[in-house]
C-alpha cells in the first residue's frame with residue numbers, strides 16, 4: 331500500500347485521509363499553503379505523521395523559498411505557520427524546529443521519514459510483549475480509540491501496531507473499535523486498516539465503550555498519544571479519558587503506545603498541553619438545529635495515574651516510573 335506520506339520530486343505526496351474508506355486519493359502538495367490546509371482539515375493527521383509532515387514541510391518551504399525568492403523572514407513565518415497548524419501533537423512543532431535547525435533540511439526530513447517504519451515495528455513488538463505478560467493465557471480482546479495505524483504513524487502504527495503484532499503472534503481474538511466522534515477516525519480509518527490486514531474487529535459507539543469494558547468484553551485498552559507531559563499525563567483524541575476511567579474501574583490495563591518523539595519533557599503536566607478547539611460544524615453536522623453552538627475539543631487529557639504503561643520504540647514505562655521521573 332502507498333505510505334501515508336512520501337517525498338517525490340520535491341513535492342509531498344499524501345493519502346487524503348478525509349476521503350477514506352470510500353475513495354483512495356493521493357494529494358500532490360507543492361506549497362506550504364497546500365500543506366497547512368491539508369493538515370488543518372485532517373487530510374494528513376496522527377501525531378507521528380504530523381511530525382513527518384512538519385519535517386517534509388521544512389524541505390518543501392526551502393524549495394519554495396528558492397523558487398520564489400523569499401526573504402529569511404518570510405521563510406521563518408511560513409515555518410511558524412506549519413508548526414502551529416495543529417497545536418496538540420507535539421511532534422509537528424518539534425520536527426519543524428529540528429529540521430529547520432539541520433544543515434541540510436531536506437536530507438534531515440528524508441532521514442526522519444525513513445526511520446518511521448522500523449521504529450513503529452519495535453514499539454509494536456514491545457507493546458505486544460508487555461500485554462502478553464500482563465494478560466497471559468488466551469487470545470486478547472483489545473479496545474482502541476481513534477486511528478493509530480500506518481495512516482497516522484508510518485509503518486505499522488502505534489496502538490494499532492501493537493494490535494497487529496498480537497495478531498501476527500495469533501494472540502488476538504478481536505478488536506473493539508471506538509467510532510471516534512466527531513470525525514470518525516475509528517469507523518473510517520481504523521476499520522479500513524484492520525480490514526486490509528485481515529484482523530477481526532467490531533465497531534462500537536464511543537458511548538458504548540465504558541459499558542462494554544465494565545461487562546468484561548475487553549481484556550485491555552491500547553491507544554496512541556498526541557503528547558505525553560513530563561508527569562506522564564497523556565493528551566489523545568477526545569474520548570480517551572472516559573475509556574481510561576472505564577479500564578481502571580474494570581481493572582484492565584490501559585496502555586499508551588507512542589514514539590519517544592511524542593514525549594514532551596518541556597510540558598510539566600496535562601493542564602499545560604494546548605488542546606485544539608475545532609469548528610462547531612464538525613459536531614453539529616446536519617443533526618442539530620441551525621446556529622447551535624458546540625464545544626468541539628479535539629483532544630482530552632488522561633491523568634498519568636490511569637495509565638498502566640507507556641510503550642515507546644525503546645522501552646516500556648510503567649506508571650510508577652512515569653510518575654517519579
Ligand code: MRU
Pocket residue numbers: 372375376377378419475476477478479482483487488489515553554555556566567568628
Ligand atoms: O485528530 P487526529 O486524527 O490527528 O488525532 C489522532 C489521535 O488522537 C491519535 O490517537 C494520535 O495522534 C496518535 S497516532 C499514532
